[in-house]
Amino acid sequence: MAESTQPLSPRARLAVTAGKAAAAVSRAAGRGSGSVIGGKVALRVDPDLLGRLAGHLDVVLVSATNGKTTTTRLIAEALRAAGEVVSNALGANMPAGITSALSAGANARFGVIEVDEKYLAGVARDVSPKAIALLNLSRDQLDRAAETRMLAERWREGLQGLKTTVIANADDPLVVWAASSSGQVVWVAAGQEWKDDAWSCPSCGGVLQHHGDDWRCGACGFGRPTPTWVLSGDHVLDPNGSAWPIHLQLPGRANKANATSAAAVAAAFGVAPQVALQRMQSVAAVAGRYDVVSYEGRDIRLLLAKNPAGWLETFSLIDGPPAPVILSVNARGADGTDTSWLWDVDYTRLAGHPVVVIGDRRLDLAVRLEVAAVDFRVCDTFQEALQQLPPGRVEAIANYTAFQDLRRIVGN
Numbered sequence: 001m002a003e004s005t006q007p008l009s010p011r012a013r014l015a016v017t018a019g020k021a022a023a024a025v026s027r028a029a030g031r032g033s034g035s036v037i038g039g040k041v042a043l044r045v046d047p048d049l050l051g052r053l054a055g056h057l058d059v060v061l062v063s064a065t066n067g068k069t070t071t072t073r074l075i076a077e078a079l080r081a082a083g084e085v086v087s088n089a090l091g092a093n094m095p096a097g098i099t100s101a102l103s104a105g106a107n108a109r110f111g112v113i114e115v116d117e118k119y120l121a122g123v124a125r126d127v128s129p130k131a132i133a134l135l136n137l138s139r140d141q142l143d144r145a146a147e148t149r150m151l152a153e154r155w156r157e158g159l160q161g162l163k164t165t166v167i168a169n170a171d172d173p174l175v176v177w178a179a180s181s182s183g184q185v186v187w188v189a190a191g192q193e194w195k196d197d198a199w200s201c202p203s204c205g206g207v208l209q210h211h212g213d214d215w216r217c218g219a220c221g222f223g224r225p226t227p228t229w230v231l232s233g234d235h236v237l238d239p240n241g242s243a244w245p246i247h248l249q250l251p252g253r254a255n256k257a258n259a260t261s262a263a264a265v266a267a268a269f270g271v272a273p274q275v276a277l278q279r280m281q282s283v284a285a286v287a288g289r290y291d292v293v294s295y296e297g298r299d300i301r302l303l304l305a306k307n308p309a310g311w312l313e314t315f316s317l318i319d320g321p322p323a324p325v326i327l328s329v330n331a332r333g334a335d336g337t338d339t340s341w342l343w344d345v346d347y348t349r350l351a352g353h354p355v356v357v358i359g360d361r362r363l364d365l366a367v368r369l370e371v372a373a374v375d376f377r378v379c380d381t382f383q384e385a386l387q388q389l390p391p392g393r394v395e396a397i398a399n400y401t402a403f404q405d406l407r408r409i410v411g412n
Helices: 010-026 035-045 049-054 067-078 094-104 115-127 148-159 173-179 255-268 273-280 309-317 342-345 362-371 383-387 402-410
Strands: 058-063 085-087 110-114 130-132 164-169 187-190 208-209 214-217 229-232 235-237 242-245 292-295 296-303 324-329 356-358 394-398
Touching: 010 035, 010 049, 010 094, 035 049, 035 094, 049 094, 049 115, 058 067, 058 115, 058 255, 067 085, 067 110, 067 255, 067 273, 085 094, 085 208, 085 324, 094 110, 110 115, 110 356, 115 148, 115 173, 130 255, 148 173, 164 173, 164 208, 164 273, 187 255, 235 255, 255 273, 292 402, 296 309, 296 402, 324 383, 324 402, 342 362, 342 394, 356 362, 356 383
Parallel strands: 058 110, 058 130, 085 110, 130 164, 164 187, 187 229, 296 394, 324 356, 324 394
Antiparallel strands: 208 214, 229 235, 235 242, 292 296
């Protein structure tokens, strides 16, 4: 356990109080949870507050393009077997949101913190984490996010000299390149279905050769490290070779991969894999994702897909009988305004499904589906879309702000 720090200074206490007051005003005004504005106000009063709030905690940071919110939740549940946890469970993952979350952790032992990829190095400097989990890097928010190779380089520089254990996905070349600068790395074979951002070697620029699970650069030899934690079907293999069953309520291969990384993180904090995996079974949904809700006589499963890698994993959840599908895409500030990523998604996977398209950018998506030769209808509203679909459970797949719109409509 981290050493206990001195009680917060008067300035830090004032910062926490001011932040909570600002958050309360934001909630009262109906502008959301208030975590971001509360954190911004607190950090304005005390710029060093984040580090002060984390001083008594054993902290793990979780960063990735996809899966970080879910993995953060799974780790938090696992570590509760060993003590109280404070976490930014709703995904406010920039310094202001993280500061708000930690302000509620005065009595916690562990801090389980999701961090936006661009802020990882800075937050790590502030909170001195015991562990950092790196899951993947892929293209996202093309109008403003750094190119994935640049993010990997930023991670690599930020990890140099940092006294922490890095738990990293051995199947993502960009993550391996970033994590390799750390002195202590635990490699996890979590899988990587999306490979279109990792064909060139991050070390020398050569072409990476992929052979099954293995990958290697033919020019410089940079390649996949040997993992000590492995996802094998429905089991996690630990460093001793023992196989532990995964029984999640969360669906899909991607969540088994998230659970494998979470089990490796929990082990770094002294929680045995069988205990960690058992506790993960209690997680049925994460911030509304995967929830099945009843609305106007229909069962609707809410699925979030923000970028090509996320859409690919989500399509794997609806393989099988051709269930009706609603697709919703926006391009607001939180989504990124560039929708050219739609052309990187293999929408032919939707062939045979009754498909209806809604959202602010429904016409962009309609053009993409037409080129993919997928039958679809365009509707103006969610209610109209439901009326166009045949009976049965509906799969509703949406990017970030479109997903929040759907949650408000169905009362989730």
